[in-house]
Amino acid sequence: MIEIERFKENEIGTWGRLYFGDFTCYTFEPVGADEVRSGLDRRVPAGGYNMRWHNSPRFKRRLPHIYNKQVPQARYILIHSGNLPEHTEGCILLGFNYDARGVWNSRAALDEFMARLRAMYKDDLSPVTLEIINNF
Template sequence: MKSVLQVLRKQQGKNSTLSEIYLNNQFICYGLEDIPRPKKIAGSTSIPVGIYPLGFNKDGGMNGNYYDRFPKLHRGMIEIKSIPGFSYVYIHIGNTHKETAGCLLVGTGYLLEKEDYRLVQSVTAYKKLYGMLVEMMEKGEVFIEVTSEGVTQ
């Protein structure tokens, strides 16, 4: 069974990109990334538009921190794999573009503050999305599709 997580970019702030996230066409939460850049700046560039497989990464300090924080839920960091020129790109908790490190943050809502987007209730959104993704990933392949509607590339 193949499932698709859709990241539809909707708005761009000065340093942030806001998206809506759908799982098999059902709205789940909002997403936040850095802005797109013509030339990648490590830890400060959004994920390129495209379709990528998701997988578990069970290495590194972030994995240990999430396991300690969510021992009954955590099975490994959900990594967005096979992004040309990118590595260790995760879906994780955070509120502002300063916390993305080039990854995708999730939240139940958002605010616009000082020309940038900020997510709210990131832990709530993460736990909901993570649980759904783990269940689907255990049954088969899951892909993420990143598209831009309201954001220039």
């Protein structure tokens, strides 16, 4: 299981910590309120999510895609690299550092997270669950 514990929100976004075994990094998501509909650049509700691989034409790589009964696959919530609010588009950004503007060292954090996912789950992410917890 992967866990994201959200710990801070303000007028530009939502910060959290991602835990996956002994791997930890920071997350950055859009500002609230939680939203299940597409195209609104808002964070998803806290709760449990399934994961699958998605071949992203935009990022030109395979990325983790989260969904559940409330948040349909068609919303395309991905875990990807980026730093600032304008990079989220409703998705979850990873970084090894954070400040009041977003997360940093994002590509390195995503690459390490992806390497660990691929090593454990190869081509099938269906056994993986993601739990998002609000702690603010």
